[in-house]
Amino acid sequence: MALNRKVAIVNLTTGEIDIRPIPLEVRKAFLGGRGLAAYLLYKYSKPGCDPMGPDNAVIFSAGILGGTLASASARTDVMTKNPLTGLLGSGNFGGFFAPELRWAGFDHIVVIGKAPKPVYIWVHDGEVEIRDGKNVWGKSVTEAQWAVREELGDPDIKCAVCGPAAEKGVKFANVMTGIKNSNGRGGGGTVMGSKNLKLVAARGTMDIKIAHPMEALEYDKKFIEQITSAKVNQTMGELGTPFIWGATNSWGGIRTNNFQYNQLLYADEIEPENIDAWSKKSFGQYNMAACFACQVHCRARYRVPDTPLARKFGVANNYDEGPEYTSQGAFCSEPGCTRLDTLLICNHLVDQYGLDNLETGSLISWAMELYEQGILTKKDTDGIDLRFGNDEALIEMIHHIAKRDTWLGNVLAEGGIRASEIIGKDSFKYLIHVKGMSNLHSDERATPGLALNIATASRGSDHLRSRPAIDLYHLPEPVLRKIYSTPIPYDGPLSSDHTEYVGKPWQVFWQENCYMAVDCLGICKYHTTFLGATLPNFEEWSKVLYYNTGLEMSPEDIWNVAIRCNMVERLFNLREGMKKDDPYKGEILAERYFTEPCRRGAPDVIGKYIDKEKFLKMREEFYRYKGCDEDGIPLPETLKRLGLENLDDEPSRI
Amino acid sequence: MSEEKTTAEILRDTRTYGQVRCMNPSCITRITPPPGATKVKCPQCGSEWRIFWIKPGFPRVKGPVWETSQKIANEKLAEISKKEVK
Numbered sequence: 176m177a178l179n180r181k182v183a184i185v186n187l188t189t190g191e192i193d194i195r196p197i198p199l200e201v202r203k204a205f206l207g208g209r210g211l212a213a214y215l216l217y218k219y220s221k222p223g224c225d226p227m228g229p230d231n232a233v234i235f236s237a238g239i240l241g242g243t244l245a246s247a248s249a250r251t252d253v254m255t256k257n258p259l260t261g262l263l264g265s266g267n268f269g270g271f272f273a274p275e276l277r278w279a280g281f282d283h284i285v286v287i288g289k290a291p292k293p294v295y296i297w298v299h300d301g302e303v304e305i306r307d308g309k310n311v312w313g314k315s316v317t318e319a320q321w322a323v324r325e326e327l328g329d330p331d332i333k334c335a336v337c338g339p340a341a342e343k344g345v346k347f348a349n350v351m352t353g354i355k356n357s358n359g360r361g362g363g364g365t366v367m368g369s370k371n372l373k374l375v376a377a378r379g380t381m382d383i384k385i386a387h388p389m390e391a392l393e394y395d396k397k398f399i400e401q402i403t404s405a406k407v408n409q410t411m412g413e414l415g416t417p418f419i420w421g422a423t424n425s426w427g428g429i430r431t432n433n434f435q436y437n438q439l440l441y442a443d444e445i446e447p448e449n450i451d452a453w454s455k456k457s458f459g460q461y462n463m464a465a466c467f468a469c470q471v472h473c474r475a476r477y478r479v480p481d482t483p484l485a486r487k488f489g490v491a492n493n494y495d496e497g498p499e500y501t502s503q504g505a506f507c508s509e510p511g512c513t514r515l516d517t518l519l520i521c522n523h524l525v526d527q528y529g530l531d532n533l534e535t536g537s538l539i540s541w542a543m544e545l546y547e548q549g550i551l552t553k554k555d556t557d558g559i560d561l562r563f564g565n566d567e568a569l570i571e572m573i574h575h576i577a578k579r580d581t582w583l584g585n586v587l588a589e590g591g592i593r594a595s596e597i598i599g600k601d602s603f604k605y606l607i608h609v610k611g612m613s614n615l616h617s618d619e620r621a622t623p624g625l626a627l628n629i630a631t632a633s634r635g636s637d638h639l640r641s642r643p644a645i646d647l648y649h650l651p652e653p654v655l656r657k658i659y660s661t662p663i664p665y666d667g668p669l670s671s672d673h674t675e676y677v678g679k680p681w682q683v684f685w686q687e688n689c690y691m692a693v694d695c696l697g698i699c700k701y702h703t704t705f706l707g708a709t710l711p712n713f714e715e716w717s718k719v720l721y722y723n724t725g726l727e728m729s730p731e732d733i734w735n736v737a738i739r740c741n742m743v744e745r746l747f748n749l750r751e752g753m754k755k756d757d758p759y760k761g762e763i764l765a766e767r768y769f770t771e772p773c774r775r776g777a778p779d780v781i782g783k784y785i786d787k788e789k790f791l792k793m794r795e796e797f798y799r800y801k802g803c804d805e806d807g808i809p810l811p812e813t814l815k816r817l818g819l820e821n822l823d824d825e826p827s828r829i
Numbered sequence: 830m831s832e833e834k835t836t837a838e839i840l841r842d843t844r845t846y847g848q849v850r851c852m853n854p855s856c857i858t859r860i861t862p863p864p865g866a867t868k869v870k871c872p873q874c875g876s877e878w879r880i881f882w883i884k885p886g887f888p889r890v891k892g893p894v895w896e897t898s899q900k901i902a903n904e905k906l907a908e909i910s911k912k913e914v915k
Contacts, residue, residue, distance in 0.1 A: 406887070714837070777852060
């Protein structure tokens with residue numbers, strides 16, 4: 176059955192492997208995926224541990240619906256204590272790894288300790304082995320995956336792999352799968368590298384028995400129709416996620432030249448339509464790829480254009496996928512570059528090095544502003560003219576960060592906060608971050624709800640943990656009320672105006688629970704209330720879960736699981752030192768959000784900035800919805816209600 | 830399992846076709862571009878947008894008409910600066 180998959184606890188120091196079942200009551204409390212990973216991280220990482228040391232844990236988790244008949248159930252969460260932030264690190268990728276892991280008999284692989292030499296973990300049909308990693312260590316993301324397939328003699332093996340950047344200890348290295356599916360933002364790759372763990376390889380033939388197969392198939396048709404008929408997904412199937420960047424840049428919601436502007440002007444060459452045209456030129460009309468069980472097909476395939484720049488860096492005609500909208504921000508608007516070949520080269524490089532594109536592009540853009548301000552000079556950059564809009568400098572800096580082979584590359588590889596301590600002067604004030612993690616390229620100065628989201632997201636500045644993205648659609652209040660009053664009633668204020676402050680804390684709270692739930696199930700966020708207002712959420716999930724696994728949970732039950740799992744993430748952060756107003760580890764925006772108004776974009780955006788007083792009130796209201804006090808600390812009655820009052824003291828339930 | 834329509838299914842009736850929204854955030858007027866049009870001007874706020882067609886009958890805003898948007902933005906910036914000087 177779908178619920179009989181297991182947890183493997185792998186100790187790389189001792190070589191011990193402990194395989195345990197997942198009790199039903201644990202399933203009901205945390206479901207799986209990111210939610211159960213949060214619980215496992217809390218229990219298996221030592222409080223206050225060095226994220227790069229053996230006491231940290233890194234957890235690979237499939238969603239509870241992975242590999243079933245549920246649509247788009249491809250997601251894998253990787254959770255750890257993030258070396259970049261010292262707080263919760265969590266990433267999520269699609270592709271084909273999660274279903275394979277479940278077919279191999281496992282939902283979660285918990286890795287602790289540190290191997291004395293490079294290794295990889297081989298998971299197959301109920302068994303787990305630690306194997307010598309000499310054939311995969313030192314290889315790029317793609318090469319390592321093919322090397323292990325060759326070594327084990329199976330081309331269908333799926334991998335969660337770290338790249339050369341992780342081996343060098345770059346603090347924002349991803350876990351990757353396939354060509355470009357990136358488990359970013361969480362530092363999972365960095366922690367793998369610190370443990371001498373190059374990859375987890377999975378291959379399985381253990382069927383997952385569907386609880387109610389005919390009903391599951393029948394319902395899936397309805398579910399898929401709801402998803403594929405949405406305009407947002409039809410757009411994504413044509414243009415991929417770059418359409419988001421295009422739409423946002425149209426009105427001025429894209430941070431540009433680090434944070435000096437909020438719109439990249441005359442950016443036609445890197446607009447989604449132009450990227451799509453290049454992808455089609457590379458691969459014809461069937462240029463879009465998809466993850467397991469997904470009908471949207473949002474991932475473009477491309478070859479790096481054969482331009483002088485690509486030839487100079489030795490990547491002309493190389494194959495890759497994407498770019499996603501995050502790469503457009505990281506390698507176009509933030510560093511002020513507008514060339515398509517630059518975007519595609521940079522995207523390719525970070526994929527092969529296994530670097531987080533957002534962090535890499537953001538830190539280079541930050542360094543560009545420091546260079547402009549005279550805080551960094553050519554002496555610091557090893558002669559690179561690090562001005563905004565210098566495509567070649569941007570590409571060179573990606574190499575230097577990944578290899579840590581220049582002073583500045585090595586400093587930036589430590590992440591923004593540590594780098595600002597080394598660089599000194601006023602460098603910190605130019606850093607656009609929350610909890611030590613660089614912000615996405617979106618500029619939230621005109622959107623208070625989105626600003627609250629990035630400030631309070633559990634893994635640091637982030638759009639995929641609680642963003643009320645549909646706030647930008649100005650939906651009529653009755654429509655908003657329908658969405659945000661399900662599955663539990665809400666009769667407080669809601670506003671269609673995204674520049675407003677009222678009602679936003681509830682929207683952020685609701686989205687936080689929506690995204691946690693979908694991450695527990697292992698379904699893609701593009702299949703829920705993220706970019707589309709008419710996509711499935713709690714009500715549909717209750718049915719999908721029952722038909723596929725037999726687990727009976729109402730929409731309210733799933734909502735409560737999400738609240739519980741989000742609270743475990745908060746408790747982890749509090750345990751590791753988060754304090755709400757701490758400029759380094761707190762739930763507060765960079766000061767520039769409160770002092771520098773937008774200077775570009777649509778007329779109603781120009782002049783906008785975040786009102787600090789109103790922002791702090793929003794944050795307090797958000798804390799109330801979570802059952803926390805004004806400092807964001809959970810109240811005892813909240814913990815009791817969620818069954819978390821003994822989390823620190825109880826032995827692990829797995 | 831309940832056979833009643835879910836909230837998401839009910840909200841499908843609110844979907845619109847053949848239109849784009851003016852991307853000026855507090856305007857967001859619905860505009861119906863003529864078939865094949867490559868540009869459209871908002872009748873409400875004067876913003877001008879470049880149009881891309883996902884397929885016939887399915888337009889989307891590709892981006893602003895830069896010259897128009899820059900002109901409007903500069904006027905707005907000047908207005909704000911004037912207020913600040915006062």
